[in-house]
Each structure stands twice: as C-alpha cells, then as structure tokens.
Amino acid sequence: MRQRRISPCLAATALSAALLLLILLHASSSPPLLLWPSSAAPAPPPRAERGPGRPPSFAYWISGTGRDARRVLRLLRAVYHPRNRYLLHLDAGAGDGEREALAAAVRGEEPAWREFRNVDVVGGAYAVDRTGSSALAAVLHGAAVLLKMGPHWDWLVTLSAEDYPLVTQDDLLYAFSSVPRDLNFIDHTSDLGWKAHERFEKIIVDPSLYMDKNTELFLSKGTRQMPDAFQIFTGSPWLILSRSFTEHCVHGLDNLPRKLLMYFANTAYSMESYFQTLICNSSDFRNTTVNADLRYFIWDDPPGLDPLVLNESNFQNMVNSSAAFARRFVEDAPVLKKMDDELLNRSPVQLVPGVWCPNLAKEQSGVNMESCLKWGDINAVRPGRAGERLRRFISKIIETRGCS
Template sequence: MGTFKCSSCRGMDYRLGLLSFAVCLVFFGAVSRIFNFNIPRGSVSKLQHLTPKAAISKGKGYPPVLAYWISGSKGESKKMERLLKAIYHPRNQYLLQLDDSSSESERLELALSVQSHKVFEAFGNVNVVGKSYAINKMGCSALSSALHAAALLLKINADWDWFITLSASDYPLSTQDDILHALTFLPKDINLIHYTNKTIRKEQRDINQIVVDPSLHEEMTSPLFFAVESRDAPDAFQIFTVLCNSPEFNNTTVDNRLLYTLWDTDPSEFQKLDLSHYDRMLETGAAFARPFDQDDLILDKIDDLILNRSPNGLVPGEWCSADQNFCSANNSCCSSIDTVNPGSYGINLATLLAQLVKSSTNTTSQCQKL
C-alpha cells in the first residue's frame, strides 16, 4: 500500500488549492497502486540509481517499509541532504528530486553527493531524479509530480507499505526507529490524510471558478490561468480528496497527517521559535514539522534532543549505533535492519495512532460530509 502527503500544499491558501482541481490532495494513501502509470523511459534512464544490496525481512512482527519522496527547488539541495540524513533507515526507499528551477549541475551535484556516502552506497536505497519538469506548487502539476514520484518508486522497488512526501523545508520530530515502530501496529490499509476544511462553505463561490495549470504540459513552471467564466459546483462528489469519494477507501482514512505546520501559529510566535513554541510543537504528537530555513537553530535542537544526530551524520538506531560514515552492509554495526528500538516518542506515537484509528472506525464514515 502507498502513502501520500502532498507537500506542495504547504503555505498555500486553501481557496487556490480548491481552484486548482477542486482540492489539492494532501494524503497518506494507497492510491498509487490502483493506477496504471505510464512512465517515460527517459525518466528512469535519467535516474541516478543505486542497486539495492540488502535483503529486507517483511511480514508479521517486522517493521514496515516506507517510501519517501523529498522534493526541493533551486538552492535547496543541502537542505534535502540534511533531511535525508535525518530520516534515513536501510529498510526504507528514498527518492530525491529538484524541480525545474534548479540547474542540471545542481541536480548532478546532489546525485554525486548521495553516491559518495558509504551507507547509501552500501544499502542502495537512495535515488536522485536527474531530469526535472515544471511544477506549480499551487496547481495540479504538484499533485501530478507526487504521483509520478510514486510511480518511479514503484518501478525501482515496489515492496513498500506507505508513501510519504516531504519538502526540503520539512524535518522529523521522531527517529525512524520511532516511526517504524508506531506504524508496525497500524493496519496497512489505513490512510493518514488531512481532508477537513471549515472555510470551504464560505468559499463555495471560488470553487466554481475555472483554473488551468499550464505547468502540466510546459517545460518551465508557469502561473495558474484563471478563466473569466465559472462553472456549477460538482454534484457527483464531495469536495474532499479522491480517497474520500472512493467506496474502496473512504472508510480507511484518518483525518490527521501527523504534520505540525508553523504557519498554523501566530506569526509573532513563528518569528521567535522559542522554547515554548518548541515544546508546543512536540506536544502535538506530530512526526514531522514545517517550514524550516536552512541551518535553522531549531533544527540543531531537534538533532540534539530528539534525533541524537551529530552534525552531518545519520540518526543512530537499532540498525546502526556506531559511526555510520564507516559502516557498510556487511559490517556488524549495521546488522539489525529488521528490528527497531523505539524511545518514548515512538511509544507515544504508536498510542496516538491507535487512538486515532479507533476513533475513526467508530464513525459511520471517516470522510464526513459537508
């Protein structure tokens, strides 16, 4: 099963998201496997690909396998690398992609940097897309890019359970041991999405406006085109996500994407990023937070107090507690890739997920009607 969380929706006005295609999908979901993707050969041949070299055990009692898509724009390759190291685990699959605002040399530099890391080379589970395309973060081309990334990950290695998309400005609030532990007890058909929006009723007139995203077919990112004409509101489906309108999936959704967005707080508090803000961020139980600037001091605090990550290093875990920069797939320090050792964050996250799923399954439909 795949998992979606559309990072392109961060910071955008929900009205614009609805204009783009009734809704901008922000979902952890299993939709990627129900489509027959047509992947151009060029997309795969342009991939800087590392061949998987470690056998992963799956099944009852084993942690799941996650597929991460990390997207970024011009000048964000270093942020993407830092995020990659903060969420790395040999069990998972990773796909990094810079959009069309980046140069070919920047994409090549990112690929070479990944290939030069001994752990990434040893386990062969990190890939970089060498060819990019236009993406308007407020349009449906952003959704298209996420679906394309899922298709590429399925082509590289289809043996994963959830698909998680992150932007270069995201950062984890839990270790991979914690996250994998929490998801071990979650039914594989559960989709973590955030689909409720209380402002939809007030902005119904904006939903009727026709919007075209030229970035779907142009080589360079283009502004959205707003037509003068309007259309009637759809009556064949609710203004939710695709999952909520699908009989197969509308009772498998949980209205929580485990993401803390700093924009949801008072702007003055966002500027301070003080201890109280940091504590509030952790109290939500979210697994990730956004947006952070490059080398933001709060990231150092997360590395130090939560991830136990050294500068430029990976996050230690049950799989590798020694100096990962010198580990290889055959070294004893990296021999426990099928087990995880969660801390208090992982235990609390597992409890939170269990409560969310229980609360959702007690309702007639987890996708509430407007």
C-alpha cells in the same frame, strides 16, 4: 452547419487537464526518463525481511526547488533507514548542476546509500507550481516511480525541503508496526466554506504543466458549477498513503481517479483536494481514512497561504504534539540543530543512529563516527520515549475512520 469556436481559455483548460492525465499515464506505463540510482554498488549485506512480526517500510517522496539540494540531503539523513525507499526531486527551479551535485552526493557521500541502494534522484527536470496541478502531477509521478522501483514498501510519505522529522525512523517504524497497513493518514473535511467559490468554482490554468520553467498559474474569466457527480473534500497537502491506495491512484481500474484528475487539473491548490476527494468518494477506501496527517505546523491568524516559519520558541510544543514531522523551517535554522541534538541524537552530517548501525553516535579512538561502517540488524528497531508516545497517539486516532 456553423461550427462553434472554442474560447482560448477553454482550450487552455482542456489542454491542462489532458496534459495532467498524460503525465500520469506515462509515469504508470513506462520507466522514468532518467534516474541517478546507487544501483552500481554490490548487493546489500543484510536483507530486509517482510511480513508479520517485522517492521513496515516507507517510501519517501522528498521534493525541492532551486538551492534546496543541501536541505534535501540534510532531510534525507534525518529520515534515512535501510528498510525504506527514497526518491528525491528538484524541480525546474534548480539547474542541472545542482541536480547533478545532489545525485553525486547520493552516490558517494554515505556508504549506507551505496550498499543498500535505496536512494534515487529524479534526473529529468520539469516545472512545478505548488499552487497548481503541476504539484499534483509531480507527486503522482513520484508515486508511480516508487511503485515500480520498490515492491515491498507499505506507506508513501510526502515531504518537502521545508520539513523535518520529530522522531527517529526507529520510532516511526515502531509506531506503525501495529497499524493496519491499509490505513491512510489524510487530513480532510467536507466543510469547504470560502473555498467553494475561490477554489472550485473558479477555473485556473497551470502553465507549469507545459512550460520548461516554473510558471505562475493564471485565472480564467469563466466559472463553473460545483460538481454533483462526487463530493469535494479538502485538507492538508501532506500525506501518508497506504500502498494499496497509492496503486489505486496510479493504476485504479475504475474511472474515478482519472475523472478527478481531469477536474482538479484546473483547480488551485489541487494537492489539498485531489487525494481527499478521491478517497472519500471511493467505497473501497473511504473507511481506511484517518483524519490526521501527523504533521505539526502553525497557521497565522488570519491564515495565509503558508504556515508560519518555526523556531526555537516552538520546540516544546512540537515535542508535545505527538506529530511525526513538522514544517516550515528555513535553511540551517538553529532549531534544526536543537532537533538533531535532542530528538534525533545526530550531528547535521550524520545519519540517525539505530539498531541497523551500531557504530553511529559512538566514539572510536576519541572521534565521533559520522558514517555507518558496520551493519547491524535492519529488521529490528529500538524506539525511545517519542516512539512510545507516537504509538499511543496513533492507536487512539485510528479508532475513528472514514469521511464525514
């Protein structure tokens, strides 16, 4: 009997899917290859208390590429709180020297990072193309590591070096204190429009899954039918996921997470579809979905592949949006200083003041304090008007849940 030959494109497609699945299985079953933690420090003085009546905790996945280390550190300072967990990642576009400098800064620049030991840097470099499935593999890897390293956080937040917060962590923790902790904030729609053909019928291969350097994806000559075993949803790639749903994505006992992972391995912009499709096809989770990502951004008309770069002319609209984060920003944009001054009450080199650190933003001997030197109550938050506004907004949008 004659054996059928497999075309090179089909073989590459199968390889992409298999590699993506192997990445997830490796991340969920074994420790990360290398981390630079702040774990050599002594045990933190105050202990975060969990449970009813206490604020929640967030796990932040903050990603960047070459020459993004300074931006990642600035963003880290802007979203830092001792109750949270942080994992920083620079992809293969960054050199080893930049990655080591980021790790050294995490170890040495802020006493709070050393004492609370809640900031880590992924030490191994791997390639990522944000338009391909390697970006999805990176987020799933970060989620798996954060699940292993932090047993008590409630929500996973994905950010990039182009993002910045519109509220303090005291505001965010306060706003989420009354939110059921199984809810997921995922922008989604089943109205695929032009994406049905351009994204899901076309087959792409992402070489960044198997190359050492960030590599652009390529398009296969073949096409495929739209699936009938599940319904595709799409939306924003920026997410706030509950711990229970994150565990389902990484360790799910049914086969749907892995089946979809194989399918989206060969889909362009899979970060805009994988989590949406998984949650909306999961009977245990679809009614925990809130159709919002709590981000502020502006699309051009007609929309391009990226939202517009924000500047000072967008400041008031950002404030009025009731969003928690905004994007995109260029490095050291003047609007970031305005956000630091007027929204976060910090200098670009400070952590954000809160109940947990009473000396920040206060003068001692006529000098503004730039580091936290004395711990306050890390189990209490003091929200401002932005926190109240965000809490009202979230209380309203969580009334409607599910997928349509």
